[in-house]
Amino acid sequence: MGRAPCCDKANVKKGPWSPEEDSKLKEYIQNHGTGGNWIALPQKAGLRRCGKSCRLRWLNYLRPNIKHGEFSDEEDRIICTLYANIGSRWSIIAAQLPGRTDNDIKNYWNTKLKKKLMNFLPQSHNTILPYETCSQNTPFSNSHSYYNNYQTPTNTSFVEQISVPNSTISEPFYQEDHSLQYSNYPSLPITTESLVMFGSEGSCCSSSDGISSSLVKQDDIIKFQNFMQTNNNNNNIINHVGFNQWEKVNFCFSQNQKQISTTLDYDLEYIKQLISSNSNNLMSVDENKREEKSMYYY
DNA sequence: AATGCGGGCAACCGCGCTCTA
DNA sequence: GTAGAGCGCGGTTGCCCGCAT
Numbered sequence: 126m127g128r129a130p131c132c133d134k135a136n137v138k139k140g141p142w143s144p145e146e147d148s149k150l151k152e153y154i155q156n157h158g159t160g161g162n163w164i165a166l167p168q169k170a171g172l173r174r175c176g177k178s179c180r181l182r183w184l185n186y187l188r189p190n191i192k193h194g195e196f197s198d199e200e201d202r203i204i205c206t207l208y209a210n211i212g213s214r215w216s217i218i219a220a221q222l223p224g225r226t227d228n229d230i231k232n233y234w235n236t237k238l239k240k241k242l243m244n245f246l247p248q249s250h251n252t253i254l255p256y257e258t259c260s261q262n263t264p265f266s267n268s269h270s271y272y273n274n275y276q277t278p279t280n281t282s283f284v285e286q287i288s289v290p291n292s293t294i295s296e297p298f299y300q301e302d303h304s305l306q307y308s309n310y311p312s313l314p315i316t317t318e319s320l321v322m323f324g325s326e327g328s329c330c331s332s333s334d335g336i337s338s339s340l341v342k343q344d345d346i347i348k349f350q351n352f353m354q355t356n357n358n359n360n361n362i363i364n365h366v367g368f369n370q371w372e373k374v375n376f377c378f379s380q381n382q383k384q385i386s387t388t389l390d391y392d393l394e395y396i397k398q399l400i401s402s403n404s405n406n407l408m409s410v411d412e413n414k415r416e417e418k419s420m421y422y423y
Numbered sequence: 424a425a426t427g428c429g430g431g432c433a434a435c436c437g438c439g440c441t442c443t444a
Numbered sequence: 445g446t447a448g449a450g451c452g453c454g455g456t457t458g459c460c461c462g463c464a465t
Contacts, residue, residue, distance in 0.1 A: 141433070141459080164450060180451080181434065216453060227453075232432055427465080435457070442450085 132164065132175040139175075142182055146172055150179055151187050159183075185226045192224030196233055204230060204238060 138146075153170035160166065163176035172179065185191075196204070200222055207218045213234075215227035222230065 139435075162450075175435090176450085177436090177452095178434075184452095185433075213454065228433075231454075236431055425465105428463085429461105430463100431459105431461090433457105433459085436455085438453090438455105440450105440452080442448105444446100444448090 132167075132177075136173065137167075137175045137178070138173045139178070142174075142186075146174065147182070147187060150174075150183060154183060154187075181228075185228045190224050191226065193229075196225075196238075200225070201238060201241075204234060205242065208234065 142150075149170055149172055153166070157169070159180075160169070163180040166172075166176055167174045167179050170179070174182075203221055204218055207214075207221065211217060213231070215231045215234075219225050219227040219230050
């Protein structure tokens with residue numbers, strides 16, 4: 126026996142939302158909040174929609190501070206960096222890009238950024254892009270840190286190429302109203318020298334097809350933040366060694382971006398495989414490697 | 424002008440997780 | 445401990461629009 130449907134499929138409207146529906150939903154949520162129950166919300170709001178549909182519409186389109194339009198180079202870099210390390214965990218990636226939704230980022234990656242990168246990456250890892258070529262023709266050419274300290278072309282890491290974000294993204298998204306907060310996960314501190322990654326045995330789950338995937342839990346983040354507070358050591362690399370366990374890695378992350386490549390050895394061919402492989406085998410290829418490489422830069 | 428095609432994106436679907444009774 | 449309800453997520457679908465032929 127299958128699972129009971131969340132709503133009466135025969136009596137709910139599907140397809141694009143009309144302006145009237147939008148305003149009804151927006152008005153209701155602004156006046157009453159979600160009430161913590163999306164399933165019951167459409168009836169209360171006078172909408173003939175599935176609760177899940179309302180939730181999606183609100184989160185992806187109607188909620189305040191949604192940013193639409195072109196992604197900046199900065200955002201590109203963040204997406205690529207995170208994707209290279211955690212794969213298609215769009216919600217986690219979205220949590221680092223204020224105003225962007227996971228759906229937005231997912232669409233952007235699938236339709237534009239992936240192609241952008243494929244055009245940019247060389248045919249094989251044996252083909253080395255010279256510094257000049259890269260710095261001029263890369264999709265992130267505005268980045269002053271792009272290819273910083275580029276010295277050894279072999280085994281060049283993806284992360285090294287796309288560099289680390291230069292800006293500080295540390296604002297909680299919807300501080301004023303947590304009920305409207307898009308993500309369960311508080312915004313993590315990404316600063317000039319930080320790249321925060323989650324995912325290890327303590328935060329893993331398995332999907333139905335047996336392919337494991339990592340998931341950030343709020344608990345993990347809180348524990349991680351506590352850990353960082355009690356181990357206030359800037360520029361150290363923190364390795365997630367197990368549930369609620371982090372350890373300092375011997376070497377430090379200095380301004381020299383090459384340090385990253387020594388810890389995250391995704392070569393170009395590997396990244397290319399990630400991009401070109403379909404979604405099903407992507408994670409299965411990715412996971413073991415990623416599990417070992419989950420690190421916290423601070 | 425009509426048609427076909429491809430890209431972009433909003434929305435849907437299904438499943439795992441969490442919470443609660 | 446268990447089952448059911450709801451939530452959140454990633455993957456996929458399908459519509460719309462612009463461009464090429």
